[in-house]
Amino acid sequence: xxxxxxxxxxxxxxxxxxxxxxxxxxxxxxxxxxTEVAPGHELIVARDGITYGALADAYITSLPTWAxxxxxxxxxxxxxxxxxxxxxRLAWWDEExxxxxxxxxxxxxxxxxxxxxxxxxWLD
Numbered sequence: 413x414x415x416x417x418x419x420x421x422x423x424x425x426x427x428x429x430x431x432x433x434x435x436x437x438x439x440x441x442x443x444x445x446x447t448e449v450a451p452g453h454e455l456i457v458a459r460d461g462i463t464y465g466a467l468a469d470a471y472i473t474s475l476p477t478w479a480x481x482x483x484x485x486x487x488x489x490x491x492x493x494x495x496x497x498x499x500x501r502l503a504w505w506d507e508e509x510x511x512x513x514x515x516x517x518x519x520x521x522x523x524x525x526x527x528x529x530x531x532x533x534w535l536d
Contacts, residue, residue, distance in 0.1 A: 437459075481494075
């Protein structure tokens with residue numbers, strides 16, 4: 413899937429905006445929801461059981477620039493909107509692997525300050 417041309421980040425998207433991610437039950441046609449949980453703090457709720465491939469495709473086509481760049485950096489790959497070929501070379505996951513609670517906890521802490529850890533109450 414080739415990325416679509418991207419719009420610039422919205423005016424309110426500062427580098428100081430916080431971003432968290434978690435898994436929860438969502439309808440099968442909704443890969444994730446992005447919601448503001450507090451002023452300047454966004455939460456991505458990804459569908460429990462979604463595969464890496466489906467979630468990456470949804471991020472590529474639907475996440476705002478600032479959030480997409482942080483999410484791909486948190487798993488060690490370049491934003492595909494910046495360099496599609498490099499993204500494809502660096503993507504280390506099997507597209508059919510399901511995203512797990514363990515993988516969510518790992519990406520939260522892989523790059524300190526990139527993502528804000530979430531409480532994940534139901535995942536514990």
